[in-house]
Amino acid sequence: xxxxxxxxxxxxxxxxxxxxxxxxxxxxxxxxxxxxxxxxxxxxxxxxxxxxxxxxxxxxxxxxxxxxxxxxxxxxx
Amino acid sequence: xxxxxxxxxxxxxxxxxxxxxxxxxxxxxxxxxxxxxxxxxxxxxxxxxxxxxxxxxxxxxxxxxxxxxxxxxxxxxxxxxxxxxxxxxxxxxxxxxxxxxxxxxxxxxxxxxxxxxxxxxxxxxxxxxxxxxxxxxxxxxxxxxxxxxxxxxxxxxxxxxxxxxxxxxxxxxxxxxxxxxxxxxxxxxxxxxxxxxxxxxxxxxxxxxxxxxxxxxxxxxxxxxxxxxxxxxxxxxxxxxxxxxxxxxxxxxxxxxxxxxxxxxxxxxxxxxxxxxxxxxxxxxxxxxxxxxxxxxxxxxxxxxxxxxxxxxxxxxxxxxxxxxxxxxxxxxxxxxxxxxxxxxxxxxxxxxxxxxxxxxxxxxxxxxxxxxxxxxxxxxxxxxxxxxxxxxxxxxxxxxxxxxxxxxxxxxxxxxxxxxxxxxxxxxxxxxxxxxxxxxxxxxxxxxxxxxxxxxxxxxxxxxxxxxxxxxxxxxxxxxxxxxxxxxxxxxxxxxxxxxxxxxxxxxxxxxxxxxxxxxxxxxxxxxxxxxxxxxxxxxxxxxxxxxxxxxxxxxxxxxxxxxxxxxxxxxxxxxxxxxxxxxxxxxxxxxxxxxxxxxxxxxxxxxxxxxxxx
Numbered sequence: 001x002x003x004x005x006x007x008x009x010x011x012x013x014x015x016x017x018x019x020x021x022x023x024x025x026x027x028x029x030x031x032x033x034x035x036x037x038x039x040x041x042x043x044x045x046x047x048x049x050x051x052x053x054x055x056x057x058x059x060x061x062x063x064x065x066x067x068x069x070x071x072x073x074x075x076x077x
Numbered sequence: 078x079x080x081x082x083x084x085x086x087x088x089x090x091x092x093x094x095x096x097x098x099x100x101x102x103x104x105x106x107x108x109x110x111x112x113x114x115x116x117x118x119x120x121x122x123x124x125x126x127x128x129x130x131x132x133x134x135x136x137x138x139x140x141x142x143x144x145x146x147x148x149x150x151x152x153x154x155x156x157x158x159x160x161x162x163x164x165x166x167x168x169x170x171x172x173x174x175x176x177x178x179x180x181x182x183x184x185x186x187x188x189x190x191x192x193x194x195x196x197x198x199x200x201x202x203x204x205x206x207x208x209x210x211x212x213x214x215x216x217x218x219x220x221x222x223x224x225x226x227x228x229x230x231x232x233x234x235x236x237x238x239x240x241x242x243x244x245x246x247x248x249x250x251x252x253x254x255x256x257x258x259x260x261x262x263x264x265x266x267x268x269x270x271x272x273x274x275x276x277x278x279x280x281x282x283x284x285x286x287x288x289x290x291x292x293x294x295x296x297x298x299x300x301x302x303x304x305x306x307x308x309x310x311x312x313x314x315x316x317x318x319x320x321x322x323x324x325x326x327x328x329x330x331x332x333x334x335x336x337x338x339x340x341x342x343x344x345x346x347x348x349x350x351x352x353x354x355x356x357x358x359x360x361x362x363x364x365x366x367x368x369x370x371x372x373x374x375x376x377x378x379x380x381x382x383x384x385x386x387x388x389x390x391x392x393x394x395x396x397x398x399x400x401x402x403x404x405x406x407x408x409x410x411x412x413x414x415x416x417x418x419x420x421x422x423x424x425x426x427x428x429x430x431x432x433x434x435x436x437x438x439x440x441x442x443x444x445x446x447x448x449x450x451x452x453x454x455x456x457x458x459x460x461x462x463x464x465x466x467x468x469x470x471x472x473x474x475x476x477x478x479x480x481x482x483x484x485x486x487x488x489x490x491x492x493x494x495x496x497x498x499x500x501x502x503x504x505x506x507x508x509x510x511x512x513x514x515x516x517x518x519x520x521x522x523x524x525x526x527x528x529x530x531x532x533x534x535x536x537x538x539x540x541x542x543x544x545x546x547x548x549x550x551x552x553x554x555x556x557x558x559x560x561x562x563x564x565x566x567x568x569x570x571x572x573x574x575x576x577x578x579x580x581x582x583x584x585x586x587x588x589x590x591x592x593x594x595x596x597x598x599x600x601x602x603x604x605x606x607x608x609x610x611x612x613x614x615x616x617x618x619x620x621x622x623x624x625x626x627x628x629x630x631x632x633x634x635x636x637x638x639x640x641x642x643x644x645x646x647x648x649x650x651x652x653x654x655x656x657x658x659x660x661x662x663x664x665x666x667x668x669x670x671x672x673x674x675x676x677x678x679x680x681x682x683x684x685x686x687x688x689x690x691x692x693x
Contacts, residue, residue: 010178010181010182012174012177012178012181018140018142018313019134019135019138019140019142022138022139022140023138026138036299038295038296038298038299039299039353040185040188040295040298040299040353040356040357041185041188041192041295041298041299043295063080064134065134065138066079066080066083066130066131066134073214
């Protein structure tokens with residue numbers, strides 16, 4: 001499993017968080033329990049399986065919603 | 078295309094507002110209704126674009142967001158040719174979002190200041206021996222790094238070569254620079270004020286103490302209390318419920334205008350944003366003042382605390398004991414002092430240190446067969462004499478007789494609040510020394526403030542003798558004090574208080590009192606930002622700064638109040654709007670949107686007040 005921390009542009013509405021959470025959770029290969037959208041620090045934290053999914057695909061899913069991804073970090077866990 | 082429109086949201090808002098002004102000017106001044114109508118149409122069309130895109134994206138991931146409600150409402154207004162309403166509603170919605178973003182950034186500013194202190198680059202020693210600037214993410218454990226004057230230490234590590242003064246305020250809260258030379262530990266995020274150091278990286282990135290503090294604060298500001306989780310669940314069903322309500326109203330009344338007005342009025346904005354805003358501003362204020370609050374649950378409990386339990390050592394006192402009283406029962410003072418000093422120099426116990434400091438210059442003898450008795454003292458041989466240095470229990474254990482007069486002295490010394498160290502040579506008591514700790518400066522005033530803030534009981538549980546504890550209690554005006562307590566006695570005592578229904582906060586140093594820290598509703602660590610303190614406690618007072626405690630309590634109370642105010646404002650506004658739409662003539666979509674956006678700004682501004690909170 002990989003642990004990803006994705007920094008987004010500043011989030012301003014709590015429902016943005018809900019949208020992003022739903023979008024990320026719907027991706028195959030994401031550990032649904034691990035998905036955490038930090039509204040105030042505008043970050044998404046999640047665990048995913050590198051065999052099924054790539055960080056680029058996760059970033060794409062978020063930016064498709066209209067939220068800019070600023071930086072992401074992936075760490076082996 | 079979608080992203081282009083979203084990125085131009087501010088421009089669209091501006092154009093929309095401008096078109097609305099033109100529309101009204103042409104209607105009122107030159108009486109041109111065609112310009113009026115078409116300006117509003119254009120304003121509505123470009124205004125609805127970004128909202129509709131967001132609504133569409135939300136629906137794709139099965140979320141009925143506020144954007145969905147507003148989009149349907151505006152389309153409805155279009156359908157019944159209410160161009161004034163649609164233009165004004167879209168403009169207000171976009172303009173409100175713009176203001177929300179600006180003000181929200183303000184409430185988050187305190188925490189942003191903290192995260193921006195994170196180091197970004199490092200000078201890393203390459204294979205060639207040169208130092209090259211790299212990003213801090215590229216530094217790995219074991220790398221050798223160069224830190225120059227004025228630069229931030231990029232990672233946790235230890236000094237290899239060089240000397241310098243480091244300002245560690247970002248970790249410990251202490252602003253006096255600390256001298257560092259070879260072998261000393263350095264922390265990421267601290268600043269080298271002068272000198273040049275080469276350090277070896279030991280912990281990098283999120284593993285550093287600074288990284289942990291940031292992670293903690295970031296998680297804390299987004300952590301949710303029971304009440305917030307309820308609001309979250311509530312708003313998940315609330316928005317669809319508003320949609321259904323408006324459909325029902327339409328079916329029964331056949332009145333499009335009424336139905337779409339309900340959509341706008343029902344927007345839950347202030348309700349979902351009110352509590353997080355108070356939370357982030359309160360935690361931000363704390364972070365700025367050396368108080369780490371772990372989330373809104375902590376704020377909730379600590380604001381209602383009944384009893385604060387202190388572990389005396391190092392919390393209320395300086396933790397630097399000094400010899401206060403001494404009595405000798407000997408004719409050869411010189412020899413007794415020399416023996417005592419020789420034995421004590423074998424130990425690094427704080428009481429031993431205090432004695433050595435007090436005796437000063439003396440002859441040191443060769444000490445043999447040293448036996449350290451835990452919780453008692455030291456037994457050793459000097460020049461063939463058996464020397465026992467320690468407390469009363471040790472003397473009894475060694476079968477040393479304590480006569481009537483010495484016993485009286487012991488009682489007297491204990492009453493004065495001393496810890497006792499006795500010295501016996503070959504079975505005869507030669508000296509009795511009383512050592513006391515000093516009370517921290519300002520603690521008395523801080524405790525008075527805590528009482529003024531509504532804390533009912535201030536309790537001390539200490540491992541020291543009852544005399545010491547009673548003395549501190551009397552001097553500080555505490556409500557209760559218990560001595561001779563082991564860590565497990567302390568946690569049992571806390572359980573007893575909790576069984577009485579009290580909400581208990583425990584203040585300790587975070588290392589040997591972890592059971593009590595964990596058991597109490599609120600564990601408060603007086604840590605200098607150490608890992609253990611950060612992990613086991615709910616509130617961390619940086620740099621062991623006791624005077625932060627009243628600020629912390631006042632702040633949590635203010636924050637909890639602020640949340641309640643915001644909930645009342647938000648719920649009040651929705652009730653007010655919904656009653657008016659059914660029972661008054663003047664309510665329409667534009668006014669509804671205006672009140673709705675205004676209420677969001679009011680809760681944000683209300684939350685922002687917490688940033689400037691100061692304890693009295």
